[in-house]
Every structure is written in structure tokens, then in C-alpha cells.
Amino acid sequence: xxxxxxxxxxxxxxxxxxxxxxxxxxxxxxxxxxxxxxxxxxxxxxxxxxxxxxxxxxxxxxxxxxxxxxxxxxxxxxxxxxxxxxxxxxxxxxxxxxxxxxxxxxxxxxxxxxxxxxxxxxxxxxxxxxxxxxxxxxxxxxxxxxxxxxxxxxxxxxxxxxxxxxxxxxxxxxxxxxxxxxxxxxxxxxxxxxxxxxxxxxxxxxxxxxxxxxxxxxxx
Amino acid sequence: xxxxxxxxxxxxxxxxxxxxxxxxxxxxxxxxxxxxxxxxxxxxxxxxxxxxxxxxxxxxxxxxxxxxxxxxxxxxxxxxxxxxxxxxxxxxxxxxxxxxxxxxxxxxxxxxxxxxxxxxxxxxxxxxxxxxxxxxxxxxxxxxxxxxxxxxxxxxxxxxxxxxxxxxxxxxxxxxxxxxxxxxxxxxxxxxxxxxxxxxxxxxxxxxxxxxxxxxxxxxxxxxxxxxxxxxxxxxxxxxxxxxxxxxxxxxxxxxxxxxxxxxxxxxxxxxxxxxxxxxxxxxxxxxxxxxxxxxxxxxxxxxxxxxxxxxxxxxxxxxxxxxxxxxxxxxxxxxxxxxxxxxxxxxxxxxxxxxxxxxxxxxxxxxxxxxxxxxxxxxxxxxxxxxxxxxxxxxxxxxxxxxxxxxxxxxxxxxxx
Numbered sequence: 295x296x297x298x299x300x301x302x303x304x305x306x307x308x309x310x311x312x313x314x315x316x317x318x319x320x321x322x323x324x325x326x327x328x329x330x331x332x333x334x335x336x337x338x339x340x341x342x343x344x345x346x347x348x349x350x351x352x353x354x355x356x357x358x359x360x361x362x363x364x365x366x367x368x369x370x371x372x373x374x375x376x377x378x379x380x381x382x383x384x385x386x387x388x389x390x391x392x393x394x395x396x397x398x399x400x401x402x403x404x405x406x407x408x409x410x411x412x413x414x415x416x417x418x419x420x421x422x423x424x425x426x427x428x429x430x431x432x433x434x435x436x437x438x439x440x441x442x443x444x445x446x447x448x449x450x451x452x453x454x455x456x457x458x459x460x461x462x463x464x465x466x467x468x469x470x471x472x473x474x475x476x477x478x479x480x481x482x483x484x485x486x487x488x489x490x491x492x493x494x495x496x497x498x499x500x501x502x503x504x505x506x507x508x509x510x511x512x513x514x
Numbered sequence: 515x516x517x518x519x520x521x522x523x524x525x526x527x528x529x530x531x532x533x534x535x536x537x538x539x540x541x542x543x544x545x546x547x548x549x550x551x552x553x554x555x556x557x558x559x560x561x562x563x564x565x566x567x568x569x570x571x572x573x574x575x576x577x578x579x580x581x582x583x584x585x586x587x588x589x590x591x592x593x594x595x596x597x598x599x600x601x602x603x604x605x606x607x608x609x610x611x612x613x614x615x616x617x618x619x620x621x622x623x624x625x626x627x628x629x630x631x632x633x634x635x636x637x638x639x640x641x642x643x644x645x646x647x648x649x650x651x652x653x654x655x656x657x658x659x660x661x662x663x664x665x666x667x668x669x670x671x672x673x674x675x676x677x678x679x680x681x682x683x684x685x686x687x688x689x690x691x692x693x694x695x696x697x698x699x700x701x702x703x704x705x706x707x708x709x710x711x712x713x714x715x716x717x718x719x720x721x722x723x724x725x726x727x728x729x730x731x732x733x734x735x736x737x738x739x740x741x742x743x744x745x746x747x748x749x750x751x752x753x754x755x756x757x758x759x760x761x762x763x764x765x766x767x768x769x770x771x772x773x774x775x776x777x778x779x780x781x782x783x784x785x786x787x788x789x790x791x792x793x794x795x796x797x798x799x800x801x802x803x804x805x806x807x808x809x810x811x812x813x814x815x816x817x818x819x820x821x822x823x824x825x826x827x828x829x830x831x832x833x834x835x836x837x838x839x840x841x842x843x844x845x846x847x848x849x850x851x852x853x854x855x856x857x858x859x860x861x862x863x864x865x866x867x868x869x870x871x872x873x874x875x876x877x878x879x880x881x882x883x884x885x886x887x888x889x890x891x892x893x894x895x896x897x898x899x900x901x902x903x904x905x906x907x908x909x910x911x912x913x914x915x916x917x918x919x920x921x922x923x924x925x926x927x928x929x930x931x932x
Contacts, residue, residue, distance in 0.1 A: 324539065324580075327535060327579065327581065328532050328535040328536050330532075331530055331531050331532045333531050334782065336781075336782060337781035337782050338780070338782060339781075339787065339791070344831070360619060360620045360856055365549070366546055366549045369544050369546055433545035433548045433563050434545045436566055437543035437563065489543070492540040492623055495539040498540070499533075500623065500624030501624070502536055502537070503626045507626075510829065510831040512828060512831050
């Protein structure tokens with residue numbers, strides 16, 4: 295067996311298991327960090343009727359847009375595009391569904407690979423626009439740390455390597471596929487310890503926000 | 515109590531809870547909150563981005579409440595907060611934040627940024643980095659019970675005037691009343707007609723009410739500066755008075771942060787539920803309207819709009835009541851484009867109006883309200899917060915705008931059916 299095949303097997307086997315383990319353990323640790331701080335009991339009397347709740351806000355923040363400056367619209371546009379793109383790619387590319395099936399036993403119909411290929415390009419373009427926006431917006435530049443660029447890179451690499459491997463570009467297919475899987479594993483390993491943890495904690499923060507407003511009778 | 519950096523640091527640690535940890539964990543540095551903050555939109559200065567105002571608190575969380583942060587600190591990457599840094603941040607946390615809560619409504623990941631700014635002020639005050647103007651208001655409240663040093667004698671004088679104007683008796687220290695009304699110093703001094711309006715409306719509706727000579731001031735400078743111990747003491751004065759008079763309800767006046775202090779923060783400050791209900795005056799008036807106990811005749815036909823006080827509407831849930839009341843007494847009520855829970859602040863809430871250092875910035879921030887008024891083309895604006903009212907009157911004068919500001923309770927009283 296040549297080196298590329300060995301690398302691919304390792305990426306699909308031990309490396310994946312380690313990455314999955316770190317992803318799960320790291321996420322659990324971050325959740326413990328949050329919940330161990332607890333929340334003091336609220337002795338104020340909550341309103342009986344409220345149009346809002348923590349659960350509603352988890353959903354409503356995904357579609358409710360209350361700012362309209364050109365820069366904010368660009369942020370929303372790129373944000374929606376690459377998040378939806380990533381979800382489609384992760385959930386509906388047939389080889390990805392096979393991985394889900396091997397882990398959970400469940401499978402579902404995939405979308406045409408050529409369509410997913412287009413989604414990959416659109417997602418990468420959205421991420422590139424988001425990067426340029428981050429590099430040029432005064433507000434974003436002020437908030438940005440090295441961690442933001444790192445999080446961007448580990449999100450972009452799986453898309454790029456996936457695109458290259460599908461199109462047999464730059465490196466032989468086996469090597470590029472191995473790199474693709476390893477880039478995904480890098481993403482899995484760093485997710486709990488970077489801002490990418492928002493993929494999990496967003497539900498918690500939105501819930502707290504919705505709950506705090508709903509007590510007062512406001513849908514947030 | 516003497517302020518020190520160490521006390522500030524300890525206060526930052528003490529306020530850290532699960533919501534704050536989840537908010538900081540979720541922030542993706544998208545900067546959307548900047549577009550929700552009138553201090554950013556009206557100045558264009560990136561430093562007024564709401565989440566940026568929390569950087570020192572965020573660093574304490576990251577370094578001391580996350581595993582990676584602790585590990586990094588152990589190997590020399592710990593960057594302590596300093597007095598110089600907090601002094602720099604004082605302007606961001608006090609001058610350029612009215613705790614209006616608009617940023618908390620738009621953050622895509624759901625961060626309640628206002629909640630965190632309120633908490634961060636605890637550390638800012640404890641470390642001695644609160645603005646002199648707000649410290650002055652706190653000192654006056656501790657010493658005299660009022661941020662404007664309004665004494666019982668001054669109140670009694672205003673009561674006498676209002677009794678003469680209305681021909682009605684304004685009850686004081688009436689044990690067993692259904693409602694105990696509170697006032698803000700600004701109402702007593704600048705808008706005493708509010709008191710006369712209450713007398714007229716309650717007389718007509720047959721409401722059993724009283725004022726208390728022990729606690730008539732509703733505002734709470736302790737909340738604005740971020741000193742829970744002082745805020746607790748101020749709330750406790752009201753609780754003691756209400757319990758002494760055995761009232762069933764306490765009425766929060768036309769003052770935004772007084773409602774937040776009393777209705778939402780108060781029970782948590784004293785560590786127990788109240789033995790009475792807290793109701794905002796607009797809620798009570800709307801209940802009386804719905805029950806048919808107050809009826810009005812005629813109404814104002816001039817085009818007018820309503821300025822939503824942030825703490826009463828967005829942060830207080832009294833959204834529809836002012837609209838129902840206004841529609842009862844006005845025939846040409848026009849909403850601003852962004853109103854209700856997405857209103858824009860007057861620019862002077864959350865202690866900003868007590869902070870002389872922020873005077874210029876406050877006027878810049880008012881440009882948002884100015885644009886809203888100009889878009890509607892009205893010359894009359896109704897509101898339900900004495901602080902909003904005084905801030906807007908000053909700002910309207912500064913910009914030479916011919917717009918009258920009116921209190922909603924007074925307007926209801928004006929059109930009461932005889």
C-alpha cells in the first residue's frame with residue numbers, strides 16, 4: 295500500500311475517531327463551563343402572557359432581520375449563504391450521507407453531485423466575500439482577532455479540498471481526498487475551542503435572550 | 515465603600531453567569547449590533563459597537579472562566595485588566611450606552627448585550643470608573659432619597675399646588691389603600707401636572723390610592739451606576755413603605771428605568787418576591803380604560819406621534835397599552851417607522867442624562883429621533899417617561915425644532931369625561 299492510501303485509511307479510521315472524540319468531549323466541556331456558572335433565581339413576577347419565549351427566539355433569530363444598513367445586509371447575505379450552503383453540503387452530498395449512515399444507521403436521498411458542486415462554489419464565494427468584508431469593515435476589524443481568521447480558514451479548507459478532490463485538481467485524487475478528510479477533522483478538533491462553538495451555543499444564547507425578554511412580555 | 519481595581523475585578527467575576535458565558539461563547543464578531551446602536555449610527559465611530567463595549571468583561575471571562583483561557587494564562591498569556599483600560603472603557607459603558615436594549619433585539623446569535631453592559635457597570639462602579647455626574651446622583655439619592663435632592667417639603671408644596679388646581683385631595687400615608695403611587699424627582703419638579711392628572715383620573719375611576727411620605731421617589735441611581743448594594747437600599751425604602759401602608763399595588767410612574775428597577779430588578783436585589791404587585795401607570799390606566807372606569811370625551815386632532823420609552827416598552831413589555839390610550843384621546847396618531855419594541859432611544863436613558871460628560875454625545879445621538887420626527891412631519895410627541903421628556907425637550911431646543919412633548923397620563927386626564 296502506498297503512502298497516499300495509508301494516509302487516506304488513517305484519515306478515515308483512527309484520525310476520524312480521535313477528531314470525533316475531541317469534538318464531543320470538547321463540546322461537553324464547553325457546555326459544562328457555561329452551565330456550571332448557573333443563573334440566579336428570578337424573583338420578579340413574569341408576565342402571564344407573552345408573545346415570546348426562549349424556544350421561539352431560537353427560531354425567530356434565524357429569520358428576523360431588524361437592521362438595514364448596506365454593510366449589515368452584506369453580512370446577512372454572506373452569512374445566510376455560507377451557512378445554508380454548508381448545511382446542504384454536509385447533509386445532502388451522497389458520500390457524506392454514507393458517513394452519516396455508518397455513524398447513525400440513518401440515510402436519506404442525496405442531491406445531484408453537480409448541484410452540490412455549484413453550492414460548494416457559491417459557499418466559497420460567500421466566505422471569500424465575508425473575509426474581504428472582515429478585512430475592510432471598521433466595525434468588524436475592531437472586533438476581529440487571530441481566532442476569527444483561523445476559524446474562517448478551517449471552515450474554508452474542507453470546501454476547497456472537497457472541490458479539488460471532486461475535480462481531480464492539484465494533487466492525485468487519493469491524496470486530495472485524504473487532505474479533505476483531514477481538513478474536516480481539523481475543523482472538528484478546533485470547533486469546541488474557537489468561535490465555531492457558536493454552532494452549539496447559539497441555541498443556548500438565543501434561548502436565554504428569548505426567555506429574558508419573554509418574562510417581560512416581549513418577543514425578541 | 516472605597517473603589518479599587520481589585521473590587522472591580524471581583525465584581526466582574528461575581529456577575530459572570532451562564533447567560534453571559536453563553537453570550538460570549540456565541541459571539542461571532544459580526545458587528546450587526548453596531549447598526550442597532552444610535553451612538554454608532556449617529557457618529558459612525560466603530561468604538562460604539564455594543565459588543566465592543568464589553569471587551570474587558572469578555573477578557574475576564576475568557577481568561578478565568580474557560581479551560582483554554584486558564585491554560586493560556588498559566589503559560590504567561592494572562593493580560594490583567596488595568597485602571598487605565600477601564601477608564602478608557604468608562605465612556606463606552608456609561609456615556610454611549612443608554613441600556614436601551616435595541617442591540618439585544620438584533621444580535622443574530624441572541625446575545626442580550628444590554629444585560630451584560632448592566633452587569634459590567636457593577637465592576638466599573640466598584641473599580642471607581644463611573645462618571646462623576648452619575649456618582650453625584652447616587653450620592654444625592656443616598657443622602658436625601660432623591661437624585662435631585664427633592665425633599666418631602668418640596669413634594670408637599672407641589673401637592674398643595676395640584677390640590678388647588680384640581681380641587682381634589684391628594685392622599686398621603688393612607689394605610690390599606692389599593693395603590694401606592696411613586697413619582698420621579700423630574701415629575702415633582704418639572705412636570706407636577708402628572709400628580710394632578712393622577713388625582714383627576716383616580717377620582718373619576720374610584721381608585722383607592724395614596725402617596726407615602728417615607729418613599730415617594732421611584733428612580734434608582736444605583737441601577738444606573740451599577741451598584742447593586744445601593745440599588746437594593748433604594749428599592750428597600752419603597753418596599754418598607756409599601757409594606758408599612760399595607761398596599762396591594764405600587765404604581766411605577768412615567769419613568770423608564772424606575773420601572774426596570776422596581777418591577778424587574780427589585781425583587782432580585784432584595785432576594786425575595788414582593789408582598790405587593792408593581793404596575794406601570796400606563797398598564798393601570800389601560801386596565802381602567804378596558805374596564806370602562808375611565809371615559810374620555812373629544813381628543814387632540816393635531817397630528818402627533820408616540821415616543822416609546824425603552825425601559826417601559828422594549829425592556830418592560832408595556833407595548834400596546836400606550837397605543838390604546840393614545841387612540842382614545844388623539845384622532846391623528848401616527849407611528850414612527852421604527853416603533854414599539856424596535857423604537858430608537860431618546861439618547862439620554864440609563865444614566866446618560868445625569869452624566870454631564872456625555873452631553874455632547876447625547877445630542878449627537880438625538881439626531882436619530884430628530885430624523886424620525888422630521889420623517890413624520892408632526893409637531894407634537896407624546897411619551898411616558900419624564901427622563902425621555904426632559905432629554906427630548908432639551909435636544910429639540912438645541913436643534914431649534916418646533917415640537918411639543920406631552921406626557922400621556924396628562925393627556926388622558928385632559929380629555930376625561932366630566
